[in-house]
Amino acid sequence: MKRLLIPLLTLWCTIACAQTDCHIGPVFGRYAVWENATEVQMSGKALKAYRLKVFHSLEIRQPAASTVADIEQQVRADARTAVCHEQDERDGHLRYGLYELKAKKKYAYIFYRNSDDRLTLIYLQGPATVDELRRFFKK
8 A cells, every 4th residue: 555655645746736837846756766865745634733735845965966956947947936935045056945836826835955965845835824834843
């Protein structure tokens, strides 16, 4: 059953991301299978307290420069359509980004962070506001 559940969740989350015209959707499938990557997917009751429907994260340890460039390109493509965003760049490279996407009354958020040895990409979907997410995750 687990062998079937994980691919179905991946497909569902990719579809959910694609429904908001998200460029980062394929990134999860492309890099999640790498040995130095950790992927987390959640939906349902576990997220209800956070007013979220989808949580999908990808963390890559020691990412290659080409991997960082590819993911950053997809994040920047989504950032162009964001209704609200904060970001930090250094030396022309994106270090941090929080983007709010809105399509067809659905709220979606992208969080991106690239530190020296770790790249984190998170996709969230649900009716929570940015302020609510900040409060929840500061705890």
